[in-house]
Amino acid sequence: MTRRWKWDFEDEQAVARPPAPPPLLPPSPAVLAAPTRRGPDAARHRRRRSAAALVLVGVIVLLIVALSGSGHRARKPSASTAAGSVRATGADAPQRNPEAEANAAVSKVLAFTPFVRAGGGASKDIALTFDDGPGPYTPEVLAVLERLHVHATFFAVGKMERYFSASTVREIHDGDVIGDHTQSHSHLALLSAHEQREELLEPLLRMELLGADRPTLFRPPYGSYSATTMRQLHALHLLMVLWSADTEDYLQPGVPVIVQRALEGAKPGAILLMHDGGGNRAQTVAALPEIITKLRKQGYNLVTVPELLMHDPPPPGLPLPPNLSGD
Secondary structure, three states, X not given: OOOOOOOOHXXXXXXXXXOOOOOOOOOOHHHHOOOOOOOHHHHHHHHHHHHHHHHHHHHHHHHHHHHHHHHHHHHOOXXXXXXXXXXXXXXXXXXXXXXXXXXXXXXXXXXXXOEEOOOOOOOOEEEEEEEEEOOOXXXXXXXXXXXXXXXXXEEEOHHHHHHHHHHHHHHXXXXXXXXXXXXXXXXXXXXXXXXHHHHHHHXXXXXXXXXXOOOOEEOOHHHOOOHHHHHHHHHOOOEEEOOOEEOOHHHOOOXXXXXXXXXXXXXXXXXXXXXXXXXXXXXXXXHHHHHHHHHHHOXXXXXXXXXXXXXXXXXXXXXXXXXXXOO
């Protein structure tokens, strides 16, 4: 026997419904004429009902009073709560948004120059920057920065995100700044306009997929760029970040030499170039704690590039330098 849906199931339920009970008949005259309960039992029963009613009324009154009092206590703010409300609403101070502030600082500088290689030199800020990552040594660099409470700027190569994107996500969560270092670390000056745009655009999209704001900073690999590069950067709203001091740590000259070069390049508004990828960076990792400690002893604040631009922007009208040497 095949199963099929019964569309008339409501009709079946109506048929199966039991008949309604017969209507109630009025009580007989004999029942109506039956005497009510009298005597001592009836009196006691009335007294008990009266006492119970009085107790119930008393309980209701007590509940009303209690609830009314608790309601007044709940509506009355404490002194600390009132002060907090004044601070929150009376001052009308907006919540800080570091990413928005950083982007605003970059946009302000882009309004008068397409590049920076240092700050204005008015404050003792130094920006630590790292190129060519993410890579196998990036977690060790991040561990040093986290331990010493330093934020840095990382110029990432897009193709490396395929293997080491976890480090970039960690940088984002740490509050570091991510910049564009092209998709494949190419000499941009040797490429066509279309090829340059592809090299610049791909890392931007990768950073957004990883949860970062679209980068507004760019560093050219090998310091290689051309007039075509500058037009592409303008179209993509990217500020080219060069450097004022190169530690040349990519040559692996030894930890003392890397430290010495970083300290020699230290000045107000400096942008120091180091590397977290592109090769063996064990010497950079080993030199970094000493660099940070000694710079702080000299009174320097270690900041990101946007923070440097926010506190101490470069002056307008600086000439664009030629291609710089570097990795």
